Amino acid sequence: MIKVLLNKDKFKYDIHSLVKAFYPKEDVSVLTYDEDKCREAIEDNIVFMIDISLMEEEGYISMKIIHNDNSETFARTQCAENDLESSASTNGSTASLSTPKNALKQMMYRELSKEIGHDLPWGSLTGIRPTRIPMQMLDAGKEEAEIKSYMKDTFFVSDEKTELAYNIALREKKILDDINYKNGYSIYLGIPFCPTTCLYCSFTSFPIVTWKKKVNEYIACLEKEIDYVADAFKGKTVNSVYIGGGTPTTLEPDQMTRLITYLREKIDLSECREFTVESGRPDSITREKLSAMKKCGVDRISVNPQTMSDETLKRIGRQHTVAQFVDAYNMAREEGFDNINMDIILGLPGETEEDVEHTMREIEKLGPDDLTVHSLSVKRGSRLAEHIRNNGFFVAGDTGKMMEIAKRSAEGMGLSPYYLYRQKNISGNLENTGYAREGKAGIYNILMMEEVQSIVALGAGTVTKRVYGDGRIERCDNVKDVTLYMNSIDEMIGRKKRLFD
Ligand code: SF4
Numbered sequence: 001m002i003k004v005l006l007n008k009d010k011f012k013y014d015i016h017s018l019v020k021a022f023y024p025k026e027d028v029s030v031l032t033y034d035e036d037k038c039r040e041a042i043e044d045n046i047v048f049m050i051d052i053s054l055m056e057e058e059g060y061i062s063m064k065i066i067h068n069d070n071s072e073t074f075a076r077t078q079c080a081e082n083d084l085e086s087s088a089s090t091n092g093s094t095a096s097l098s099t100p101k102n103a104l105k106q107m108m109y110r111e112l113s114k115e116i117g118h119d120l121p122w123g124s125l126t127g128i129r130p131t132r133i134p135m136q137m138l139d140a141g142k143e144e145a146e147i148k149s150y151m152k153d154t155f156f157v158s159d160e161k162t163e164l165a166y167n168i169a170l171r172e173k174k175i176l177d178d179i180n181y182k183n184g185y186s187i188y189l190g191i192p193f194c195p196t197t198c199l200y201c202s203f204t205s206f207p208i209v210t211w212k213k214k215v216n217e218y219i220a221c222l223e224k225e226i227d228y229v230a231d232a233f234k235g236k237t238v239n240s241v242y243i244g245g246g247t248p249t250t251l252e253p254d255q256m257t258r259l260i261t262y263l264r265e266k267i268d269l270s271e272c273r274e275f276t277v278e279s280g281r282p283d284s285i286t287r288e289k290l291s292a293m294k295k296c297g298v299d300r301i302s303v304n305p306q307t308m309s310d311e312t313l314k315r316i317g318r319q320h321t322v323a324q325f326v327d328a329y330n331m332a333r334e335e336g337f338d339n340i341n342m343d344i345i346l347g348l349p350g351e352t353e354e355d356v357e358h359t360m361r362e363i364e365k366l367g368p369d370d371l372t373v374h375s376l377s378v379k380r381g382s383r384l385a386e387h388i389r390n391n392g393f394f395v396a397g398d399t400g401k402m403m404e405i406a407k408r409s410a411e412g413m414g415l416s417p418y419y420l421y422r423q424k425n426i427s428g429n430l431e432n433t434g435y436a437r438e439g440k441a442g443i444y445n446i447l448m449m450e451e452v453q454s455i456v457a458l459g460a461g462t463v464t465k466r467v468y469g470d471g472r473i474e475r476c477d478n479v480k481d482v483t484l485y486m487n488s489i490d491e492m493i494g495r496k497k498r499l500f501d
Contacts, residue, residue, distance in 0.1 A: 004030040004050045011101055015052070017126035018105060021429050022112045023047070048115075050108075056100045063107060065115065075111050079103035102154060109156055120429050121400070123156030128422045130157070130431070134169035135450060164417060164433075171418045172446050179273060179443065181453045184237035186444055187229065187267070189222060189259070190459030191248040192482060195283045199316040200345070200376060200384040204461030204480050208250040208284075211482065218460075218482065219255055221489045223262050225458040228493045230266040232500055238267060239453065240274040240444040248277050249284040253292035260296035269297075274443040276300040280343065282328035283320035290335040300370075300442065303329050304343035308362040309355050312348050317383075322362070329366055339440050341370035346406060346430075348376055349387065352397040353405060360409035369440040371415055373406045375399055375430040377423040403430055410435040419445045456496065460485035466499050474499060 002023055004015055012030045019028045026047060051064040062076040079100040109124040122130060133155075137147045148166060151157040157165070193208040193215070194201075211218075241263070251259065256277075269275070277293055279285050279301045293301065305325045307313060313320065332340055344359060363371070376399075378385050410417075415435035419442070422431045434445055447453055451473055457464045461480035467473050476495040479485050485492060 001027045001029060001046050002048060003046050004052065006030065006032050006052050008054045010054055011104060014101060014105060014126065018108055018124060021120055021126055022116055061100060061104050061107060063111065065111060073111065075107050077103050077107040119156065119158065121158050121161050122429065125155045125157060129449060130422065131165045131169050131420050132450065134166045135172065138169055138173055168417050168420050172450060175441055175446055176452065179239055180237060181239050181447060184239040185233060185454045185456060186240040186447050187238060188455055188457040188462060189243045190245055190457065190462040191243060191251060192246040192460045193250040194247045195250065195281050196317060196319045198318055199387055202379045202382060203246065205246050206482060215251065215255060217486055219259050221486050222259060222458050224489050225493060226263055226266050228496060229456050237271045238269055239272065240447060241272055242444040243277045245278060247281045247284050249279040249289050253288040256289060257292045257296055274300055276444055278302045280304040281320060282325040285328040287331055290332055294335050300339040301332060301337055302341040302343060303332055306343060306345045307348055307351065307355065308359040312351055315349055339369045341372060341442065342368040343372045343374060345374045345376050346402040347399040353401050356402040356405045360405060364409060364413055367413060370434065370436040370442060371410050372432065372434045374432045375426045377426045399430055419449050421449050464496055464499060
């Protein structure tokens, strides 16, 4: 465990995320002096302790790293309360800083990278949307050189990730400039059922076998939510629709048709640029379902292998084979889908770089239009975290090298990166990147990730986001429990009414 002590109850979340980025396998505990009962001694289970003093009024922040053998390192930096540039000195080096938070993170980054002996690809950035920085700067009319140096000098982002974030921001901006998103909104419908639960799952997901008899009742609740949206958003343009989950293709063809037909009857989708249905699990896909979706105007689907190794698929509880995935993908092509996304995950338990090479070779034979490359994220308390604890193995290879292999292969297939996000506890402290062919980029993904418009989310466990004109964001959620969601559907709608009134 790494213990961080603070003199003020401030920046706890940022400090936790940054220390965790350096030490992903360690438990990190951030406490204020008041909360800590034993700050005098380092307990046996503590790797080291960091003592941080935020002295903003006096214009400085200091930190002391106290190792287990009682050796100490000390650093101090100046900070400014406002956005005025000032100079900070940390162990002899200087850097420009603006706010106490930036000054603190810069100092911590320098000291912790010395402790572990290397830098992090995303530097001190710990948020999930690093592309928002170049996006906002592009919107403010900043030039390429200024944007790139800001990312490198302020957040210590590597050259490679700076380039990636900048290029993605450029591409996103080009796509968004072509959509009248400021006056529009998008709709998300959540189907929280899956054939089985994957080992690494962090989504709202319940086994379809248990819920089969309740699915029609669930759809009726979605229809009630659709009625609300039709009324509340009358006259507004829908830019994209995304049916996700869970696994939406656990719905039978008639249920899928009923849901989409109802949506189309109630809400004008004539301006809708993209209608996606996640058909992630190949073991849930049939020709009848694909045909039903096609007839209903679905124009983008996602069929996800995650890996092309049967052994890994079994290990992660997917309960489908590589052959089943290939059949489902080919069937989707035969049914006329010309925008198919695939998801893969790097850093799956036991996988090596060779496994990723193999996965990419197999994917190249199929030629998806869109490929999302995820780095595995291990949620605390998840089945995967428990599995790792019990089985003692995690990533058998280097996730950074795996990412390189996937990137090379994606680019070789003519796909370019167009959106990017990071997650907590992400393998190798890397990112998830969406690659797509020209004209096939997932519009919903960009709108959602850049938080540039409201997304109305229907279904159990979904989160609705209202984006105001000044960029402010407010959210409301629907409960995760399916029974509770159905029993309290009026309250779920009430929450949206209060958010949008
Ligand atoms: S398919 Fe997706 S939502 Fe369903 S269990 Fe697997 S990870 Fe979770």
